Amino acid sequence: MKTAAINSQASTAMSAALSPQESIARLRAAAARLGRHANFMEVCGTHTVSVFRSGLHSLMPDNVTLLSGPGCPVCVTSQGDIDQLVELALRKDVTLCTYGDMIRVTGATGSLEGARGQGADVRVLYSALDAVKIAIAEPRRQVVFAAVGFETTTPATAAAILEADRLFLGNFTALTSHKVIMPAMRALLEGGSSTGKLINVDGFLCPGHVAVILGAAAFRPVVENYGKACVIAGFEPEQIAAAMALLVEMVADGKPVLANAYPQAVSEEGNTVAWGLVQKVFEPCPSYWRGLGVLPDSGLGLRAPYTRYDARIRFELGTPGNREPAGCRCGDVITGRATPAECRLFGNVCTPIRAIGPCMVSSEGTCQAWFKYQRVSKEGKP
Amino acid sequence: MSGGERKTDLCAMAPAAYGTRIALAHGGGGQLTDELLESSILPHLGNDLLNEMLDSAILPQTPGRLAFTIDGYVVQPLKFPGGDIGRLAVSGTVNDLAVCGARPLGLALSLILAEGLEKKILEEVMASIAATAAEAGVHVVTGDTKVVGRGQADGMYITTAGIGMISGQGPHPRRVKTGDVIILSGSIADHGLAVMLAREMPQMHSALRSDVAPLNKMIETLMKRIATVAFMRDPTRGGLAGAAADLARRTGLHVVLEEEKILVRPETQHAAQMLGLDPLEVANEGKVLIVVPEADAAGALAALGDDPRGVDARVIGRVEARTDGVCELHTRLGGRRILQKPYGEQLPRIC
Amino acid sequence: MCLAVPAKLVTCDGTNGVADLHGNRVEVSTLLVPGVKQGDWVLVHAGFAIQKLEEDEAQETFALLGDMAKAAGKEAAASVAAERGFSATTRPDTRKGGSK
Numbered sequence: 056m057k058t059a060a061i062n063s064q065a066s067t068a069m070s071a072a073l074s075p076q077e078s079i080a081r082l083r084a085a086a087a088r089l090g091r092h093a094n095f096m097e098v099c100g101t102h103t104v105s106v107f108r109s110g111l112h113s114l115m116p117d118n119v120t121l122l123s124g125p126g127c128p129v130c131v132t133s134q135g136d137i138d139q140l141v142e143l144a145l146r147k148d149v150t151l152c153t154y155g156d157m158i159r160v161t162g163a164t165g166s167l168e169g170a171r172g173q174g175a176d177v178r179v180l181y182s183a184l185d186a187v188k189i190a191i192a193e194p195r196r197q198v199v200f201a202a203v204g205f206e207t208t209t210p211a212t213a214a215a216i217l218e219a220d221r222l223f224l225g226n227f228t229a230l231t232s233h234k235v236i237m238p239a240m241r242a243l244l245e246g247g248s249s250t251g252k253l254i255n256v257d258g259f260l261c262p263g264h265v266a267v268i269l270g271a272a273a274f275r276p277v278v279e280n281y282g283k284a285c286v287i288a289g290f291e292p293e294q295i296a297a298a299m300a301l302l303v304e305m306v307a308d309g310k311p312v313l314a315n316a317y318p319q320a321v322s323e324e325g326n327t328v329a330w331g332l333v334q335k336v337f338e339p340c341p342s343y344w345r346g347l348g349v350l351p352d353s354g355l356g357l358r359a360p361y362t363r364y365d366a367r368i369r370f371e372l373g374t375p376g377n378r379e380p381a382g383c384r385c386g387d388v389i390t391g392r393a394t395p396a397e398c399r400l401f402g403n404v405c406t407p408i409r410a411i412g413p414c415m416v417s418s419e420g421t422c423q424a425w426f427k428y429q430r431v432s433k434e435g436k437p
Numbered sequence: 438m439s440g441g442e443r444k445t446d447l448c449a450m451a452p453a454a455y456g457t458r459i460a461l462a463h464g465g466g467g468q469l470t471d472e473l474l475e476s477s478i479l480p481h482l483g484n485d486l487l488n489e490m491l492d493s494a495i496l497p498q499t500p501g502r503l504a505f506t507i508d509g510y511v512v513q514p515l516k517f518p519g520g521d522i523g524r525l526a527v528s529g530t531v532n533d534l535a536v537c538g539a540r541p542l543g544l545a546l547s548l549i550l551a552e553g554l555e556k557k558i559l560e561e562v563m564a565s566i567a568a569t570a571a572e573a574g575v576h577v578v579t580g581d582t583k584v585v586g587r588g589q590a591d592g593m594y595i596t597t598a599g600i601g602m603i604s605g606q607g608p609h610p611r612r613v614k615t616g617d618v619i620i621l622s623g624s625i626a627d628h629g630l631a632v633m634l635a636r637e638m639p640q641m642h643s644a645l646r647s648d649v650a651p652l653n654k655m656i657e658t659l660m661k662r663i664a665t666v667a668f669m670r671d672p673t674r675g676g677l678a679g680a681a682a683d684l685a686r687r688t689g690l691h692v693v694l695e696e697e698k699i700l701v702r703p704e705t706q707h708a709a710q711m712l713g714l715d716p717l718e719v720a721n722e723g724k725v726l727i728v729v730p731e732a733d734a735a736g737a738l739a740a741l742g743d744d745p746r747g748v749d750a751r752v753i754g755r756v757e758a759r760t761d762g763v764c765e766l767h768t769r770l771g772g773r774r775i776l777q778k779p780y781g782e783q784l785p786r787i788c
Numbered sequence: 789m790c791l792a793v794p795a796k797l798v799t800c801d802g803t804n805g806v807a808d809l810h811g812n813r814v815e816v817s818t819l820l821v822p823g824v825k826q827g828d829w830v831l832v833h834a835g836f837a838i839q840k841l842e843e844d845e846a847q848e849t850f851a852l853l854g855d856m857a858k859a860a861g862k863e864a865a866a867s868v869a870a871e872r873g874f875s876a877t878t879r880p881d882t883r884k885g886g887s888k
Contacts, residue, residue: 075769075770075771076771079770079771101791107774108715108768108774109768109769109770109772110766110767110768110770110771110772110773110774111770111772112772112774113772113773113774114770114771114772154834155637155638155711155712155713156712156713159713179637179638180638180835181638181641181711181814181815181834181835182815182816182817182834182835182836183834183835184817184835185640185835207792207833207838208833208834210820210836210838211833211834211835211836214817214819214820214836264791264792264831264833264838267792267831267838267839268838290791292768292769292770293770296770319841319842320792320831320839320841321839326820326821326838326839328819328820328821328822329820329838332819332820406780407780408780418713426780427777427780428774428775429774429775641812641813641814642812642813643811643812643813644810644811644812645811645812702810703810703811704809704810704811704812706810707793707809707810707812708812710791710793711791
């Protein structure tokens with residue numbers, strides 16, 4: 056069905072062939088065939104927000120649930136990392152550079168935006184390379200880049216560090232909290248002493264932009280080793296609806312496969328140039344995940360030739376603490392074991408204004424999404 | 438009047454010392470204040486009432502009920518694509534009067550200037566106030582100028598009070614009925630995002646422009662032709678979501694908005710994505726939300742369309758019978774979600 | 789966090805590109821997609837082009853999706869896709885590394 060017309064809005068044009076109404080109809084038809092309840096999980100904070108904003112939950116049949124998993128980089132990261140960023144920002148000699156959506160995330164001692172209000176030099180960047188440019192332009196400042204995110208964002212940090220190294224900059228460091236998603240997906244499926252009971256998930260909505268970097272092949276082990284359906288999806292509501300239809304159909308037909316519903320951006324092998332840079336600069340290391348505990352090889356630490364760009368070393372910061380606020384069920388929420396409404400603190404003590412845990416703090420957090428877009432209290436009423 | 442005792446010293450100083458920047462002494466109420474007014478403020482704002490420079494402006498008697506409003510303007514940066522603090526200071530207050538069905542009669546302007554502010558900037562803001570006031574057909578009839586220490590007031594704060602006159606029955610939430618439709622005069626989120634982008638990513642060349650503009654002429658045309666306008670609101674802080682949720686709460690009725698009908702410019706959508714913000718929650722300074730009976734929707738759209746500021750007006754929702762005070766959004770996907778007033782301060786210093 | 793948008797490269801000089809995203813001009817690095825040139829469409833994330841895109845390919849996606857769902861099996865999906873000259877999970881090799 057090659058179409059002659061070139062549509063410059065590539066992203067929205069992708070949904071041209073399967074309308075949202077068709078997707079929902081097919082999803083419902085497959086759910087009816089299913090004969091039981093099916094759980095699916097997305098593992099990307101951007102999918103969480105897109106799903107909630109699109110109202111997809113209101114269209115799902117009663118026997119299909121889409122859970123939010125550990126896909127929000129802020130939510131899965133120890134709050135101590137945010138506190139370290141704020142601590143550094145408040146130093147007079149530091150220029151703290153961060154992506155725009157990080158400035159309002161609050162730790163125990165406040166947010167980067169709050170620090171800026173206290174006189175800290177906090178700058179919002181669009182690109183990690185801008186941090187390097189600032190370091191070059193302002194040699195007297197210690198530039199620290201807040202490097203948070205999963206596989207989609209890590210190549211940018213790697214590129215920035217390589218550029219800083221090319222120039223052998225003495226005033227550029229990164230505070231890195233990068234994580235990779237596959238170990239978390241495995242941990243969810245395998246369970247273990249720190250995770251408690253297994254989540255029963257029939258399939259995953261896989262993050263499209265992680266797959267751009269890693270390749271579709273990265274998700275094949277989930278299908279082959281655990282028999283779960285996987286559909287790699289983009290982020291427009293139409294794309295997610297179509298991907299969900301495909302997931303339910305696969306499970307209803309008993310034929311879970313890996314499907315790429317974002318082939319215009321995702322190839323089998325991914326962007327090997329980008330991931331090659333990551334592997335050059337970073338190496339796998341153990342990392343703490345809320346709700347999952349410490350998972351081996353789930354974080355990315357700077358390799359030996361690049362540790363001079365590690366802000367934790369430069370500024371002699373320790374490993375961030377793993378404080379869990381009392382009563383906070385963030386770990387259960389992001390592993391699909393509880394809904395936000397089932398947390399005693401949700402909506403009364405814990406709100407976006409006075410957030411107890413990161414799931415409420417982050418704009419991609421499951422609790423914040425529930426609060427803003429569903430506002431379902433414990434009684435289940437809006 | 439304070440500062441009188443220092444008059445001689447100030448006059449003795451070389452004019453060049455006070456030539457290009459605001460000094461603390463300019464706020465003293467003495468000769469230097471007069472000089473500042475003469476050189477930088479009155480040439481732009483001057484009119485019969487203001488030029489009298491009495492302690493109060495005496496307005497002519499007017500029939501009808503008076504509407505009275507006040508707003509503080511603390512936007513950063515002072516100038517942003519599409520406008521500046523001056524244009525904002527007039528538009529915001531004029532629009533607050535207009536959406537209540539009031540014709541603006543006069544504005545009072547309080548300036549708080551920071552020591553060290555370039556006079557050139559002050560004059561540009563005054564020129565902007567004058568131009569915007571002329572657009573709205575209103576004068577600044579009285580004002581006050583104070584100066585605070587360097588680093589305070591981030592250059593400039595402005596407070597504008599406005600007085601207006603309502604003839605006949607004005608719009609009010611109690612006039613909103615089940616079955617009424619909700620019209621929005623144009624695209625959302627342009628102002629808040631233009632300001633945020635200018636502040637956070639000044640290096641980005643953007644097509645975004647604030648929509649800041651006085652809407653009183655457009656609203657006057659609308660109200661002349663459509664007598665049944667039930668309620669109006671300008672969706673400033675809190676954005677469209679805030680205004681619509683508020684409408685539902687105040688009327689106790691059920692408000693439904695259709696996502697597909699809400700216009701978001703592509704450059705605005707993209708800026709929102711970059712900054713992690715929802716356009717529905719971002720401030721607008723040149724838009725109005727209007728509730729009219731369904732039968733008058735076409736007429737209202739035609740009236741709005743006759744004004745350049747209303748060419749993109751559309752029906753975006755309706756008021757339904759359920760008495761739950763809830764506002765919901767029917768999404769592009771065909772789903773539904775609740776729209777609430779944003780919980781906190783997502784966007785500081787955008788107006 | 790993972791938001792990436794399609795954009796057209798309006799200039800490209802070495803790895804320094806400028807992409808136009810709906811009128812917002814952003815500097816993007818093309819370091820991660822060697823071989824792209826001015827006029828190409830790319831997927832942009834946080835100041836980097838992370839993938840080269842083909843505009844017309846976008847239209848094929850959901851047609852393929854419809855077929856794949858009917859096929860209900862990896863082999864069947866692959867054969868259906870092959871008939872269309874398109875691999876179920878792989879983009880054509882011409883796009884590997886971004887060079888034309």
